[in-house]
Amino acid sequence: xxxxxxxxxxxxxxxxxxxxxxxxxxxxxxxxxxxxxxxxxxxxxxxxxxxxxxxxxxxxxxxxxxxxxxxxxxxxxxxxxxxxxxxxxxxxxxxxxxxxxxxxxxxxxxxxxxxxxxxxxxxxxxxxxxxxxxxxxxxxxxxxxxxxxxxxxxxxxxxx
Amino acid sequence: xxxxxxxxxxxxxxxxxxxxxxxxxxxxxxxxxxxxxxxxxxxxxxxxxxxxxxxxxxxxxxxxxxxxxxxxxxxxxxxxxxxxxxxxxxxxxxxxxxxxxxxxxxxxxxxxxxxxxxxxxxxxxxxxxxxxxxxxxxxxxxxxxxxxxxxxxxxxxxxxxxxxxxxxxxxxxxxxxxxxxxxxxxxxxxxxxxxxxxxxxxxxxxxxxxxxxxxxxxxxxxxxxxxxxxxxxxxxxxxxxxxxxxxxxxxxxxxxxxxxxxxxxxxxxxxxxxxxxxxxxxxxxxxxxxxxxxxxxxxxxxxxxxxxxxxxxxxxxxxxxxxxxxxxxxxxxxxxxxxxxxxxxxxxxxxxxxxxxxxxxxxxxxxxxxxxxxxxxxxxxxxxxxxxxxx
Numbered sequence: 001x002x003x004x005x006x007x008x009x010x011x012x013x014x015x016x017x018x019x020x021x022x023x024x025x026x027x028x029x030x031x032x033x034x035x036x037x038x039x040x041x042x043x044x045x046x047x048x049x050x051x052x053x054x055x056x057x058x059x060x061x062x063x064x065x066x067x068x069x070x071x072x073x074x075x076x077x078x079x080x081x082x083x084x085x086x087x088x089x090x091x092x093x094x095x096x097x098x099x100x101x102x103x104x105x106x107x108x109x110x111x112x113x114x115x116x117x118x119x120x121x122x123x124x125x126x127x128x129x130x131x132x133x134x135x136x137x138x139x140x141x142x143x144x145x146x147x148x149x150x151x152x153x154x155x156x157x158x159x160x
Numbered sequence: 161x162x163x164x165x166x167x168x169x170x171x172x173x174x175x176x177x178x179x180x181x182x183x184x185x186x187x188x189x190x191x192x193x194x195x196x197x198x199x200x201x202x203x204x205x206x207x208x209x210x211x212x213x214x215x216x217x218x219x220x221x222x223x224x225x226x227x228x229x230x231x232x233x234x235x236x237x238x239x240x241x242x243x244x245x246x247x248x249x250x251x252x253x254x255x256x257x258x259x260x261x262x263x264x265x266x267x268x269x270x271x272x273x274x275x276x277x278x279x280x281x282x283x284x285x286x287x288x289x290x291x292x293x294x295x296x297x298x299x300x301x302x303x304x305x306x307x308x309x310x311x312x313x314x315x316x317x318x319x320x321x322x323x324x325x326x327x328x329x330x331x332x333x334x335x336x337x338x339x340x341x342x343x344x345x346x347x348x349x350x351x352x353x354x355x356x357x358x359x360x361x362x363x364x365x366x367x368x369x370x371x372x373x374x375x376x377x378x379x380x381x382x383x384x385x386x387x388x389x390x391x392x393x394x395x396x397x398x399x400x401x402x403x404x405x406x407x408x409x410x411x412x413x414x415x416x417x418x419x420x421x422x423x424x425x426x427x428x429x430x431x432x433x434x435x436x437x438x439x440x441x442x443x444x445x446x447x448x449x450x451x452x453x454x455x456x457x458x459x460x461x462x463x464x465x466x467x468x469x470x471x472x473x474x475x476x477x478x479x480x481x482x483x484x485x486x487x488x489x490x491x492x493x494x495x496x497x498x499x500x501x502x503x504x505x506x507x508x509x510x511x512x513x514x515x516x517x518x519x520x521x522x523x524x525x526x527x528x529x530x531x532x533x534x535x536x537x538x539x540x541x542x543x544x545x546x547x548x549x550x551x
Contacts, residue, residue, distance in 0.1 A: 120266050123252045123253050126185060128267070129184055133180070133295065133296040134296050135216055136214075147211065153272065154270030154273070157272035
């Protein structure tokens with residue numbers, strides 16, 4: 001194996017290990033053996049509650065999910081702003097197949113993306129874009145395809 | 161436009177690519193007049209940070225002229241001469257409000273990778289892989305600058321381009337290390353690494369009132385620069401025992417603040433170099449931390465060690481026992497440039513901060529692959545290869 005290739009494979013391995021650990025955590029079970037419900041997804045917005053959710057109104061990305069989600073809005077301790085927590089009312093919505101997750105279409109991913117976009121809209125006024133970014137010639141490689149996939153779902157995945 | 165692209169591990173080429181576009185209302189487009197290589201780019205080029213895609217444009221330390229302005233930009237106009245912070249920060253999230261700009265919640269549109277690796281995602285950075293947001297780099301004729309009112313700074317008329325360039329990252333990173341390392345008047349500060357960032361950390365230590373500043377490296381020309389341009393004492397670790405020298409220089413106490421400005425590809429002497437190299441190549445550790453280990457051992461009891469060099473993931477044989485039993489403060493950060501660039505530009509204008517000597521090799525962007533090779537190999541005394549994209 002060439003040095004360069006081994007470097008990439010090794011470092012990707014670290015990332016893969018972190019991802020596996022995360023997936024493992026998310027499928028953990030309770031002491032009685034029952035599968036736990038997915039946690040609330042929560043973001044903290046650097047605004048007072050009356051500005052983050054005036055009269056209880058939610059930012060558009062969350063409002064679009066309507067009654068499918070339940071939302072809690074509360075002040076963050078230490079003057080850190082407002083916590084917005086959300087999860088699906090129907091636990092069945094939380095369980096999606098790997099295929100929909102790879103495609104970035106799972107309900108959990110949609111909720112995560114909605115929370116992230118809501119935070120940016122509230123704090124900055126718009127969602128930061130990065131594409132299209134200028135770039136040179138792309139070679140068609142498995143590593144490149146994987147990188148593209150990870151980037152595609154970047155805002156929908158993560159520890160949020 | 162022309163741009164320097166990463167095309168594979170240790171492969172670079174200058175290609176014709178699309179021009180950047182305004183994508184958000186707070187963007188500006190900057191015509192890049194100068195950009196410089198940075199030691200942290202070598203981690204990307206060598207594949208140590210494996211989140212580059214073939215064709216990605218490199219570069220994060222630059223200055224230029226504003227040529228296009230988004231509808232919500234208030235502080236900049238077409239024609240402004242600006243230096244741009246290498247990190248991308250919104251200026252309004254909680255972290256930005258604490259002036260911890262490189263930790264911005266909104267600067268990285270692709271947080272999944274770094275959240276998986278590190279627990280939480282830092283902000284975005286120009287040309288620093290998809291892990292740091294996938295923002296196109298600045299080794300190009302033009303670059304899009306998001307959140308421009310926060311990240312682009314007008315260059316005072318009295319500051320020439322080659323001086324201002326290094327406010328973008330090197331100087332601001334050095335200031336981050338000395339400030340967050342809490343260098344105090346009267347302190348003795350030791351800096352590992354005499355490259356651009358190490359020299360600027362030494363300059364920042366003086367600015368915060370240090371009484372003695374010692375810079376450690378093995379490359380004679382860089383040590384000479386640290387002596388001549390930053391007025392630091394220097395030590396060559398290939399010629400002397402650093403721990404012993406530092407104890408002798410500090411009355412047996414050790415430095416008050418130790419700033420590590422080397423990063424994940426550190427060299428050392430003796431068997432530990434072989435050990436670290438083997439473990440890194442076998443992927444049993446991602447980073448070689450020899451300078452950090454030495455700093456932890458050398459630091460006085462109750463002192464501070466600041467990791468300013470870039471690290472990616474995990475290291476081995478880290479002397480945690482020394483950190484705990486000596487009561488050290490261990491701290492690190494990417495650069496919070498938005499916090500320091502105004503002061504740095506003021507010092508440049510006043511003539512109290514010199515940086516242009518770092519630009520040892522200035523060339524056209526077309527020669528950038530050769531420039532990076534010289535920079536990597538330290539050929540011909542190359543401290544920084546600086547590129548002119550419009551020559």
